[in-house]
Amino acid sequence: MSKVFSRPESLLDTPLHYCPGCGHSIIHRLIAEVIDELQIRERAILVPPAGCAVLAYNYLDVDAIEAAHGRASAVATGLKRLRPDCVVFTYQGDGDLAAIGIAESIHAANRSEKITVIYVNNAVYGMTGGQMAPTTMIGQKTTTTPFGRDVDQAGYPILICEMLSQLPGATYLERTSVHDAKHILRTRKAIKRAFEVQLAGQGFSLVEVLSPCPTNWHLTPAEAHRHVPEQMVKTFRLGVFREPGDGRVSC
Numbered sequence: 001m002s003k004v005f006s007r008p009e010s011l012l013d014t015p016l017h018y019c020p021g022c023g024h025s026i027i028h029r030l031i032a033e034v035i036d037e038l039q040i041r042e043r044a045i046l047v048p049p050a051g052c053a054v055l056a057y058n059y060l061d062v063d064a065i066e067a068a069h070g071r072a073s074a075v076a077t078g079l080k081r082l083r084p085d086c087v088v089f090t091y092q093g094d095g096d097l098a099a100i101g102i103a104e105s106i107h108a109a110n111r112s113e114k115i116t117v118i119y120v121n122n123a124v125y126g127m128t129g130g131q132m133a134p135t136t137m138i139g140q141k142t143t144t145t146p147f148g149r150d151v152d153q154a155g156y157p158i159l160i161c162e163m164l165s166q167l168p169g170a171t172y173l174e175r176t177s178v179h180d181a182k183h184i185l186r187t188r189k190a191i192k193r194a195f196e197v198q199l200a201g202q203g204f205s206l207v208e209v210l211s212p213c214p215t216n217w218h219l220t221p222a223e224a225h226r227h228v229p230e231q232m233v234k235t236f237r238l239g240v241f242r243e244p245g246d247g248r249v250s251c
Contacts, residue, residue, distance in 0.1 A: 008032035010041050010061045017055060021221025023178045023211030024052060027120060028059050030178075030188045031091075035062065038195055044087045045079055047072040049096040052126040056091050070101025073108035076115040087198060089116040095125050098134040098158050105160070112169030112203035116194045119160060119206055122213035123232065130216035134158040137235045142216070157235055161208050165241040171203030173241040177210040179228035183238075202244045210236055 007013060011032035016025045035041050041062055048056040050069035057064035067075040072090035080088040090097075097105050097119050108115065124142055125131040131144040135157050139148040149157075164170040172194055176187040187209055194205035210232050212224035219227060 008036045010035040010044075012059055012061050014059055016059060018052065019213075019215045021212055021214040021224050022052070022126075023122070023209065023213075024056075024120065026178045026184060027118065027187070027209055027211065028056065030184070030191055031089075031118065032060060033188060034192045034195055035060075037192065038199070040087045040195070040199070043085060044089070045076075045083075047076045047079070047088070047090040049090070049092040051093040051096050053091055053093060053120065054127070070096055070099070071104055072096065072101065073104040073113070073115065073117065076117075077108055077111075077113045080113060080115050084114070087116070087195060089118060089195070089198075091118045092120070093126070094119075094121045094123065094133045094135040098160055102134070102158075106164070106167070109164045109170040109204045109206070110167045112171060114198055114201055114203055115205075116198045117204075117206040118191065118194075119208045120211045121160075121208055121236065122211045122216075123157070124213055124216045126213050126216055135160075135236075137231070159236065161206070161241040164206065169204055170206070170242050171244050172197045172205035173208075174206075175208040175210070175236060175238050175241065177228050177233070177238060179210070179212060179225045197244060200244075208236075210238075 018024045044062040046062050046064040047067050076088045076090050121135050123135045125133050132142045136149050141148050161173045161175045174190040176190050177183040190207045194207050197205040214221045214224035
């Protein structure tokens with residue numbers, strides 16, 4: 001009998017600390033599978049985030065350098081420019097990338113830095129207790145918006161893929177989800193595509209992954225996974241926003 005399922009070599013045999021139903025565990029595994037498939041583990045460098053996934057370096061068996069909150073894209077830029085032979089990727093949440101790190105994110109994309117960004121969007125600050133994030137949806141209740149996000153007070157959710165797609169330097173952008181098997185496979189394909197863009201030297205690649213957060217959404221894991229297609233995708237449209245060759249400005 002042949003073996004059809006096993007732990008990826010790039011995923012350490014360490015119990016994950018994430019809450020039941022959280023998407024980080026799934027996304028970690030997908031990244032590990034892609035690193036194995038592309039055979040890039042020995043030259044992959046992870047820049048983990050501040051936030052729930054700050055301990056990602058405990059699970060992914062690759063070299064890692066922790067960045068200050070929000071500075072992952074800047075640190076990854078320096079690493080990639082110093083070691084262009086390495087495969088450099090960041091793993092960031094919405095607080096890390098879309099709030100304190102928004103400047104680094106925009107400018108790295110605009111410069112078309114040859115790095116890969118895995119961006120996990122759960123529409124809330126998870127690690128610090130469920131406060132409003134830049135991605136919190138209109139009407140969504142959080143600890144700092146107990147009556148729901150009001151655009152007059154807090155503005156609109158930031159749509160990273162839509163925003164970065166306006167920049168000629170952004171080479172590959174896709175938004176996916178991990179709420180069911182079909183979309184998990186789609187996310188794996190997108191992560192692989194993002195790494196391939198970097199390996200081909202084609203520029204900045206980013207995959208935004210919609211991820212359930214049952215604890216801070218105050219839902220069961222099953223309810224949280226249904227919440228993504230029923231509510232989140234109304235604000236955060238899934239799909240490919242930029243492919244290599246789109247939108248380049250000729251000089």
